[in-house]
Amino acid sequence: MPTTEELTLILECIDGKDDHLKIELNNGKSIAINNCGGKNSKEIHELKNHTGEIIFTNNNGVIHFDASGCNAPIKLNGNIASIGNIMPNDLLRIGNSIWRSTKAVESGVAALTAAAPKNFTQQFGNVMGLEGLKDFKLKNVFSDVFKKHSLLEMEQQLVTGTSKNIPAITDIEVGWARPWLFARLLLVFAVLIGLMIAGFRLFSNPNIVPGLMFVGAFAMPIAVLIFFLEMNAPRNISIFLVMFLVFVGGFGSLFFTLVLGKPLEFLQNSLGAAAAPFSEEPMKILLTVVIVGSFVQYKWILNGLLFGAAVGVGFGGFESAGYAFQQLLIPGGNGLNFDGVVDSIVLRGMLAPFMHVVWTANAAGALWMVKGDRKFSWAMFGDLKFLRVFISSIALHFTWNSNFGIVRIPIFGDVKYLLLGVISWTICFMLVQAGLKQLNEARKIEIDKLVAG
Numbered sequence: 001m002p003t004t005e006e007l008t009l010i011l012e013c014i015d016g017k018d019d020h021l022k023i024e025l026n027n028g029k030s031i032a033i034n035n036c037g038g039k040n041s042k043e044i045h046e047l048k049n050h051t052g053e054i055i056f057t058n059n060n061g062v063i064h065f066d067a068s069g070c071n072a073p074i075k076l077n078g079n080i081a082s083i084g085n086i087m088p089n090d091l092l093r094i095g096n097s098i099w100r101s102t103k104a105v106e107s108g109v110a111a112l113t114a115a116a117p118k119n120f121t122q123q124f125g126n127v128m129g130l131e132g133l134k135d136f137k138l139k140n141v142f143s144d145v146f147k148k149h150s151l152l153e154m155e156q157q158l159v160t161g162t163s164k165n166i167p168a169i170t171d172i173e174v175g176w177a178r179p180w181l182f183a184r185l186l187l188v189f190a191v192l193i194g195l196m197i198a199g200f201r202l203f204s205n206p207n208i209v210p211g212l213m214f215v216g217a218f219a220m221p222i223a224v225l226i227f228f229l230e231m232n233a234p235r236n237i238s239i240f241l242v243m244f245l246v247f248v249g250g251f252g253s254l255f256f257t258l259v260l261g262k263p264l265e266f267l268q269n270s271l272g273a274a275a276a277p278f279s280e281e282p283m284k285i286l287l288t289v290v291i292v293g294s295f296v297q298y299k300w301i302l303n304g305l306l307f308g309a310a311v312g313v314g315f316g317g318f319e320s321a322g323y324a325f326q327q328l329l330i331p332g333g334n335g336l337n338f339d340g341v342v343d344s345i346v347l348r349g350m351l352a353p354f355m356h357v358v359w360t361a362n363a364a365g366a367l368w369m370v371k372g373d374r375k376f377s378w379a380m381f382g383d384l385k386f387l388r389v390f391i392s393s394i395a396l397h398f399t400w401n402s403n404f405g406i407v408r409i410p411i412f413g414d415v416k417y418l419l420l421g422v423i424s425w426t427i428c429f430m431l432v433q434a435g436l437k438q439l440n441e442a443r444k445i446e447i448d449k450l451v452a453g
Helices: 103-107 110-115 118-130 152-158 181-203 208-231 241-263 266-274 277-292 299-326 337-352 356-371 379-381 384-401 413-452
Strands: 009-015 022-025 032-033 040-042 054-058 063-066 075-078 083-086 093-095 097-102
Touching: 009 413, 022 032, 022 054, 022 299, 032 181, 063 299, 075 337, 083 097, 083 413, 093 337, 097 152, 110 181, 118 384, 152 181, 181 208, 181 337, 181 384, 208 241, 208 356, 241 277, 266 277, 266 384, 277 384, 299 337, 337 413, 356 379, 356 384, 356 413, 379 384, 384 413
Parallel strands: 032 040
Antiparallel strands: 009 022, 009 097, 032 054, 054 063, 063 083, 075 093, 093 097
16 A cells, blocks of 8 residues: 555646745645635735635545636646646646646655666767656657547647737646647548548549549648647647648658759669668758748747658658559559559558658757747758757668668568657657747746736
């Protein structure tokens, strides 16, 4: 059984007027926060201009809150709530302050943890010039995927970047986002592709094939792109700009890669497909900069990740459609190699999250870490913060295309691709973490200004 100490919880303000304030809650005990204090109550600055109180109760190691008697705006993980439980990694917003629940025993071992050997992500982060992942759990990021969401919520998730839908910096939730719409979109695409395949097999109508090639090539990349759109906490980029980057940035980078390919033919002659990243990766980041590099309002690292993902989606989607078309040209039944098209679409679709989308997202995210609120300048390409991540994208792409494998596995082809994908997404989540830290620091500055004013 857990000890009394293990069941003791700390309610901690991590951002806002009561920053660093910690309230201890023993198991089975309650405490109220308000604007005046009193017996079993705690006065906090955030509720100074609000009436009522919020009652917190420690129920066997879980903090339950009841804010039904308080007129301050309350949100749990970005959703309006008056009653609920604060689980580990949950964020409770009271007015403009952010609170979380931690175990009391965690603070007791904090010194030991600080002296403990660095974990893998910390060591890897040092190599990449980024912080190792902290308080990150993949299951928490995807925890809303299987929850029920209304059509209105789906529409609101895509209403972003317009003048009426960009939140103030003080209203931005600084914790890890919990995207879910991308999974719904992926399910719709899967059903649509299944119907197209069944339709061709039933009716042998070749008019279905172009649609299958286009939808199949872009289905998984677009779903991953929506994931990045949902992770963009500032919500300051419109779906119009995102799709412009997909098609103009994606095809533009593909076109100019072909142009650059001529002078680099000597690399292709010696390295084969492994030579591709030396032209493709620079062109994708260059097109990203050409289209959005001069806009100073897009100053966040999370913006750069979304921009890069959009261009990577376009590049990868057009490339996958090309590979599917090549399969179509191989003679087969009814004059069409339909099975080859399907196999190509399925393979490229399964691998898409680990390829161009995340490679370009990482490179652009690192560049925006350097760029900030300035216009792009060529000197930024020489900054080590950018170069380390950009070179990693080239190295991952190079290894991906290199003619060797580790262990053959079904569907994905080889375990090599999964391992490279894990590395790519580890870098990506480190950049997301850096982006959240950037937002949090900017938010604290604005809150301090409001308090001082």
